[in-house]
Structures are given as structure tokens and as C-alpha cells.
Amino acid sequence: MHNHVHGDNNDSSKRIGWAFFLNVGFTIIEFIGGWLTNSTAIMADAVHDLGDSLSIGLAWLLNKVSDKSADESFSYGYQRFSLLSALINGAVLVGGSIWVLSEALPRLFNPQMPLAEGMIALAIFGVLVNGFAAYKLSAGKSLNERILNWHLLEDVLGWFAVLIVAVILLFVDLPILDPVLSIGFTLFILINVVKNLVTTIRIFLQATPDKTVRLKIINDLKSLTYISDVHHIHLWSLDGNNNVLTAHLTLNNSIDPLVQTKIKDEIATLLIPYDLSHTTIELEFPNETCRDK
Template sequence: MRIDTHHHHKKAGENLAFVFFMNLAFNIIVIAGGLATNSMAILADCIHDMSDTISIALAWFLERISQRDSSDNYSYGYQRFSILGAVIISVFVIIMAFVILSEAIPRLFAPEGVDAGGMLVVAIVGLIFKSISVWRLHDGETFNEKAILFHQLGDVFEWVAILILSIVLMFWDGAPYLDPFVSIGIALWLIFNLGRNLYKAVQVLLQKTPDNFDVDEFRSSILSIDGINEIDDFHIWSLDGIDSVMTLKVSIDDLKNQSKIKEEIYSISNRYHVVDITIEFD
């Protein structure tokens, strides 16, 4: 049995399109603000904000592909393109976070003066743009959306930190080292969270049993169905971190009861976002 369900990927595509155009517009502001203020925190954000836009565009593109129906070449459909996007984006952002670290750490030992007033203006604008993007993505289900959400959350934290930093620098000229310190903190936060997202996405690609699937509970539920004696060759894996595929062989008392037993297995499986089930009887 195959259940066609692309609603979460369609919604994800719409969310990512919205966030993409928000980031594209903001790129211009960040680049101009970073050059005008000479702030390492903002200049670092110039680098990873451009990576934001590229990664979101890629995520949007792959999310649109994931909505396609199955074909002869991709018999299970294209949903795994969403996971592929999450892996690529996570790796890309982690690399960019290390680039930020390489730029910010030397500044700790050789801090430079910044335009605190200009930083404050850019930070306020950045906080508005990024907060809107986070709001749009906060209830996303796909790994693609989660990867971009963590990145956007990192931006929100960074702009809050830059906002506070700019106010401090207005009244304390002796604290320019705080500027690169903020960049280092945000880069480490990105590496940690995107690293976790990457780990989970790779688990899906390696066909690990879905986290929301209790194997013992499922077996017990199936064996409690009247007429089933045993379960053999049971396999389950996730297509995209949300929808799963299952195959199993069941031993039954009477082959005449196949239809009734199938319906009961389908009913139990639906609790776990299983969209494709292959059942063999013996």
C-alpha cells in the first residue's frame, strides 16, 4: 500500500521561498553595513549571510524536487532529495562557521575600532529580518527546514549580541575585543547545532529505524491481531525523516483472513507516519 503525502514538503517549499527572498534583500544591507562600520561581527555575518542565501536557494530547489511523484527511476519518489539538501546545507554552514572562527580569533589579539552607532542600526534591521524568518520556519517538519531554522536562529542570537555589543561600545571604548568574541560564540553555536542536524540526516540516509518508531511496541501490536502467529523479515526505514517505508512477513492461521489482517496492520502502521507497506503472508 502506498499513501501519497507531500503536504509537508509543499509547505516546506513555500516557507523556504519566503525565507530566501527575505535573506536576499537583507544581503545588501549586511554588506553595506559591514563595510561602513568595520565591525568584525558584521563582516563575519556578511560571509555567512551570503552562504545563508545560497543554502536556502539550494534547500528550496531540492524541496521542490522532493514533491515529485514516483517514477521508474525513483520508484519510492523524490522525498530523499529533502534529506540530501539538509546534509549539503549543514556541511556548508559548518564550513562557513569555521571560516568565521578563522577570521575572528586573530581579532581577539589585535582588536580594531568599530562604528558602534552604525552597528546598532544594522543590528536592529537584522533582528527584524531574521526574526520574521524564524517565525516562518518555527513549525517546519522537514530536516531541510530545521537546518535553515538553526541557521536563522543563530543569526537572531548574533544580532541580539551585536545590538547589545554596539550599545556597550558606545559607552566603553576599551572593549573592542568583544566584537570578535561575539562572532566566535555564534560560530560555535552553529557548529554544534548544525552538527546534530547533520548527524540525524545521515542516520536517515543510512536507513536507521526512525526515532519515533518503537519496534517492541509495534511488534506487540501486530502479534495481538487475531490470526497472526509470527513476524519475520521486518524492516522499516525513513524516506525523509518524517514518512517511513515498511516491509514485513507475517505467519497467519488462515490465508482467507488476509484482507482483514492487512487492514489492521495498516491501521497500526499509520500511527508511525508509514506511507508505504509491503506485507507478505505465509
């Protein structure tokens, strides 16, 4: 028995496309603004945003590829290309965060006074642009979008830090606040990105998405009238959203094809609540040797 459900990620691609164009446009503005305000913090953020733009562009491309239908080369479809994008973007963001920390830590010992008025204007614009892009992506549930959302949330928090520091610097000569806040929000983002990366790597390694769900599926299948045993059950995920189930079910009696059809219908109904994208169930007769043992 085999069941296949095609996922539609057109909305996901549109959201990522929005984030890409907003990020690219604002990155250009950042470079100009950093030069005009003589702010190393803004220039550093501009470089970081340039990396974000490249990552989001890659995510957009791979997300479109992931919507292709299954073929002879990729029999399960292309959903895992979206997962590949999430892995690459997570790695880029970890690298970017480490780079920001490497830039911010020395400034603790040698802070420089930037043009606060220009920083305030850019910071407000940065919060609005990146906040809107993060809002667009917040509707997405894929790991790809979640990773990208952390890119944008990092930028939003970064611009809040710039805004707060710039306002304070209007009244107090204390430029060390800039690197302190930068380090704080970067560490916060880094911790959350690492968590998402761990989840992504587990999915790449085909770990069981939810052990409790797997056990419940086993118990549900064993509760069927004609089933005596459930084995070789594998539950894994294509991309964090679309899950795959394969299982061998041993019949307790040799039954005719009509009853087998009835059992298959019962199994299909039983598995509906689990919202599986692919299911492959093999029925085995009593005393039949399982070829996978």
C-alpha cells in the first residue's frame, strides 16, 4: 500500500522572495549609510546583511526546486532541497555570528564615537524593513523559513541595539554600549540557530521526528483485528514537515484478497490523523519469512 501527497510551497517561495528583495535593497542602503555616518557598527552589519542576502537568495532558489514533482532521479520528490538550504543558511548564520563577535569584542577595548543622528535614522528604517520581512516569513512552518526568520530577527535585534545606543550617545559619551549590545543579541541568536541546526541535522540523518508518535502508530496498527505483529517500522521526515512511514504488518491468519483490501482501507483510515506524506505498508502472511530480517 502506498500513499503520496504533494506539498504546495508556492506561498513559502513568495515569502522568501519578499525577504530576499527587501534584504538586498536595504543592504545597499546600509553600505551608503555606514559610509556617511562613519559607523563601523553599521558597516559591519551591512557586510553581515550581504551574507544574509546571498543565503536568502540560495534559500529562494532551492525552495523553488523543492516544489518539483517526484521523478526517476528523486522518487520522493525534491522537498529535501529546502532542508539543504536550511542547513547551509544555518551554517552561514553561525559563521556570521562568530564574525560579528570577533568584530565586537575588540571594540570593547577601543570603542569609537559614530554619528548618532544618522545611526538613529538608519536604525528606525532597519527595524521597519527587517521587521516586515520577518513578519512575512513568520507565517512559514518549514525549517528553511524558520532558519531564514532567525536571519531577519537577528537584523531586527541588531537595529534595535543600534537605535538604543544611538539615542544614548546623543546625551552620553559612552560608545562602549555599541559592542556590548551587539555581543548580547548575537549570542541570543546564535543559541537559537544552533538549536535549529541540530534539528536540521537530525532530519538529514533520518532520525525519527517524534518517538511518541512512532510508538502510537505501532500501537494503533497492532490494535487492528487481523494484525499480530508490526515490525520494520520506519518514521522519518523529508524536510521537517512532510513525514514518511514504512512498515511490515504480519497477519494472524491467511485471508483472501477481499479481506486484505478491507484491512488496507482500515490502515489508511487509521493513519489519516498523522498527516503522512508517504506511506508504504507491506502485509505478510503467518509463517512467511520477512526478507528484511
